[in-house]
Amino acid sequence: MFIQTDLLSKRYGQLAALSDCTFGVPRGEILGLLGPNGAGKTTLLRLLLGYLKPTSGTARIDGLDCYAESVAVHKQLAYLPGDARLFRQLNGRQTLAFFAKLRHASLERSLRLAERLQLDLTRRVRHMSTGMRQKLALAVTLTPNVPLVILDEPTANLDPTVRRDVVELIRDARNEGKTVLFSSHVLSEVEDVCDRVLVLKAGRLVDAVRVIDVRRQHRIQAVITGPLSPAPPQLAESIEMHAGRDQAVSIITRGELAPLLGWLAEQPLAQLQIEPIGLRSVYERHHPAIGGDE
Numbered sequence: 177m178f179i180q181t182d183l184l185s186k187r188y189g190q191l192a193a194l195s196d197c198t199f200g201v202p203r204g205e206i207l208g209l210l211g212p213n214g215a216g217k218t219t220l221l222r223l224l225l226g227y228l229k230p231t232s233g234t235a236r237i238d239g240l241d242c243y244a245e246s247v248a249v250h251k252q253l254a255y256l257p258g259d260a261r262l263f264r265q266l267n268g269r270q271t272l273a274f275f276a277k278l279r280h281a282s283l284e285r286s287l288r289l290a291e292r293l294q295l296d297l298t299r300r301v302r303h304m305s306t307g308m309r310q311k312l313a314l315a316v317t318l319t320p321n322v323p324l325v326i327l328d329e330p331t332a333n334l335d336p337t338v339r340r341d342v343v344e345l346i347r348d349a350r351n352e353g354k355t356v357l358f359s360s361h362v363l364s365e366v367e368d369v370c371d372r373v374l375v376l377k378a379g380r381l382v383d384a385v386r387v388i389d390v391r392r393q394h395r396i397q398a399v400i401t402g403p404l405s406p407a408p409p410q411l412a413e414s415i416e417m418h419a420g421r422d423q424a425v426s427i428i429t430r431g432e433l434a435p436l437l438g439w440l441a442e443q444p445l446a447q448l449q450i451e452p453i454g455l456r457s458v459y460e461r462h463h464p465a466i467g468g469d470e
């Protein structure tokens with residue numbers, strides 16, 4: 177595993193910001209971190225960055241201890257903090273040039289990224305909007321030729337069009353073989369770009385799902401006009417069926433849809449509705465919605 181944590185924990189006095197967190201990330205994976213405010217996402221990222229000393233447990237990147245060998249770890253990664261600070265008096269191009277030099281990275285690559293993000297590089301940072309600064313910080317972060325990119329809420333403050341561009345850039349990073357770890361509150365973009373998602377709740381890792389598996393899951397709502405014949409045994413293992421009122425049946429499937437549809441076609445159905453379950457359902461298992469959008 178490129179990243180490996182083992183019972184990683186961080187306490188602040190009585191508060192357990194992160195508890196017994198164990199997971200691995202293979203090279204080239206895009207991993208999303210989900211959880212509401214205060215769930216421990218930033219704490220986890222800062223432990224991986226070696227900015228915080230674990231209270232117990234370990235975190236390793238490429239076999240290196242994230243805290244004890246943080247200098248060597250940092251050579252392998254680029255990090256976008258949630259509150260990225262840039263020099264306010266520099267303009268966009270000067271900012272890119274400064275950081276490219278600092279990280280021995282290619283300014284041409286920075287400029288290409290800036291163009292993708294439609295940044296006006298002549299403007300001084302202090303005259304940029306929050307979203308523009310965020311884009312500039314992203315271009316800075318994605319420039320160095322490093323195997324790991326860690327992004328703390330990279331699309332916060334960005335409008336939907338720019339979010340899409342950012343998601344594209346994250347995909348590009350993966351296509352270049354990079355490993356990407358990012359936290360977000362936007363379920364749709366996490367589902368869109370991640371290979372796997374970790375869900376945190378009050379400092380605990382409560383779920384780890386592969387997006388491909390989530391995509392395979394569907395909820396089927398049917399209204400029947402007579403009794404259902406038993407599902408074939410190989411199908412029965414991958415479905416969960418609940419009878420509702422008024423002949424309503426709800427089926428959740430974790431497997432392929434086609435065999436289920438074959439069986440359903442022979443059932444006495446009056447109505448049928450199929451919808452993908454999506455990451456939202458997985459997330460809401462742990463964090464029930466309290467209204468509002470992402």
Ligand SMILES: Nc1ncnc2c1ncn2[C@@H]1O[C@H](COP(=O)(O)OP(=O)(O)OP(=O)(O)O)[C@@H](O)[C@H]1O
Binds near residue numbers: 191218
């Ligand atoms: N330096 C600190 N001292 C005391 N408590 C802290 C400190 N840093 C974080 N915490 C607490 O640890 C918990 C986890 O915080 P963390 O910033 O990791 O959450 P998060 O999931 O990143 O939240 P957000 O989505 O708001 O960024 C919170 O309860 C927070 O108040």
